[in-house]
Amino acid sequence: MPTLNEVATRAGVTPATVSNVLRNKGRVGEATRQRVLEAIAALGYRPHLPARALAEGRAPTIALMVSSIANPFYPEFALAVENALRRRGQFLIICNTEGDPQTGRAYLDQIAGTLSEGVLVMNANLDFEDLRMTELRGAPVVLCMWERPLDPPGLPCVAVDFRLAGELAAKHLLELGHRRIGAIVGSKVYGIHAARYEGFVDAMRGAGLECAAAPVLYTPDTTRGGYAAALELLKAHPDLTALFTTNDLPALGAMQAAADLGLDVPRDLSVVGITDIQLARESRPALTTVAVPTTEAAEFAVELLVDLIETTASRAASDGARQARVCVTSPPHLVVRASTGPVRKR
Amino acid sequence: MPTLNEVATRAGVTPATVSNVLRNKGRVGEATRQRVLEAIAALGYRPHLPARALAEGRAPTIALMVSSIANPFYPEFALAVENALRRRGQFLIICNTEGDPQTGRAYLDQIAGTLSEGVLVMNANLDFEDLRMTELRGAPVVLCMWERPLDPPGLPCVAVDFRLAGELAAKHLLELGHRRIGAIVGSKVYGIHAARYEGFVDAMRGAGLECAAAPVLYTPDTTRGGYAAALELLKAHPDLTALFTTNDLPALGAMQAAADLGLDVPRDLSVVGITDIQLARESRPALTTVAVPTTEAAEFAVELLVDLIETTASRAASDGARQARVCVTSPPHLVVRASTGPVRKR
The missing domain is CATH 3.40.50.2300 (Response regulator)
Known part of the structure; x- marks a missing residue:
């Protein structure tokens, strides 16, 4: 793969200028910008995402912790999360905890705040202490389907009644x-x-x-x-x-x-x-x-997490005293199909 | 979050030594190594994965392209892939193409070779030309369930008869x-x-x-x-x-x-x-x-992909003439349950 330096050499500019063009930052004249873009196209150069994320202090993925992707509800929810993320140009990493807090902890330790800039948690049987530690280390956490809107968990969550x-x-x-x-x-x-x-x-x-x-x-x-x-x-x-x-x-x-x-x-x-x-x-x-409202809950969870990521990035890490936010979805509703009917007279 | 420099200061060593300890590289005396590990533990430092991946020229994830995670077979396959990857310390990114070659191409362009070091493809309705381009740019591709072992696709694949x-x-x-x-x-x-x-x-x-x-x-x-x-x-x-x-x-x-x-x-x-x-x-x-053999196919696919990633990393990028490998799984077998019975005499 061609390197940033090769692009710079071909365009007759410094590597920093190429980087500025790629990130839409700094002052670059239009003629220079065109030369850089032509060199990128000619060489088939692609920016290295981990490098770019590193340069910007961001990781390009969100992690979704689920207890088992084999339970058919979780793929449906994951699909809705992925659609919401894709519209924001972000990618989803799905982590199966298999209901085991230790596996969950291992995932959090390895990816939160490094590979993923935030964590969505869906019934993954995780220790709340582990989740608070993850928050303290700079990776926001959102619980995706908290079951009691009136009794919030002390962590940011999307609640369904x-x-x-x-x-x-x-x-x-x-x-x-x-x-x-x-x-x-x-x-x-x-x-x-x-x-x-x-x-x-x-x-x-x-x-x-x-x-x-x-x-x-x-x-x-x-x-x-x-x-x-x-x-x-x-x-x-x-x-x-x-x-x-x-x-x-x-x-x-x-x-x-x-x-x-x-x-x-x-x-x-x-x-x-x-x-x-x-x-x-x-x-x-x-x-x-x-x-x-599965899709709505997924969209709320992504919005809340992205908002927390942006807030965290703009505040001192020690400022952890803010109130945990709770987003309540629209209420559930009855769908009558064929499995229920009037009681039978005996 | 504590930085590598803070760990180095506390341990009284250079940042390069901390990096060597983290990556098990270079010559570091046992006493120094212990001091670094103690500083890491005391500060709660965690290595930054994209940074580490960048330093080693590797990305820490594998992408799985599927046509729809809502089809219940794909979560079962994804689970098997994830288990195989986890044993190797790698993470899975699941990409839904929704059967659309353009969506698939967008994923390949954005993540292959950058965020993910290799791509597994499961019936995602992708253009073979797009997949060959992905290979040429340095991210190996494996087709996960090729249906004709005797008629290989010209791309590395796991084939089921x-x-x-x-x-x-x-x-x-x-x-x-x-x-x-x-x-x-x-x-x-x-x-x-x-x-x-x-x-x-x-x-x-x-x-x-x-x-x-x-x-x-x-x-x-x-x-x-x-x-x-x-x-x-x-x-x-x-x-x-x-x-x-x-x-x-x-x-x-x-x-x-x-x-x-x-x-x-x-x-x-x-x-x-x-x-x-x-x-x-x-x-x-x-x-x-x-x-x-779903689990076997997933394990073969991960093995083959990891092998190709290591081979690609150790060869010149221009050496693309090698034969595409085909891994054939054990044969399918009949499972008789309750939906079939002897023909009824009429």
């Missing part, structure tokens, strides 16, 4: 006449889906139903987890007419369990999820779900 | 007694799935069946594409007892079409796919498919 999502899903089942509703929660009891389940509980109480009347199981946030939980719930409580699940993947698993038990969805059993991933639209029956 | 995959899928249907088999091809007539369809045709001929006896439709490589094609085939040819599809997504769509037509899979209709994505295991009925 997931309690409302749970409430909307439960209200839909209640309006269809269901009263015996089982709940499948795709996290631990105080895990990331807790707010979604609280919304369900609120709706049940609002309808005058005892929470104890609704059996609940906590399970991994996968199709398989939802399948196993649904089998267990439906065998233990054959009078259930509907299942509320805190995410689409377990909901899809619950529909498979119903099929394996000979139950027709929605005639014998209604199933509702949360998120609206592509599979929810494609499953048979298509899944009724509460859609969250 | 997809003709054999098609043949195995068709033979499975023939052995179950099927004779009226429709074919759904997830690409254009001379598109990337042509080799898979040739395998199907070979197997049909081997069984003494006329190819003309098997209706075929070409369709987008999506669930929706497979759904529409299956509806059309099954309506036009109600005597079909099996569908061969060149990929799992259209096969899953074909199963949905069968359900919507009131056909039971596999009692009324057998359906077989190719690839073995996670959804094939999770669908109901689970999809019989021909599994391709």
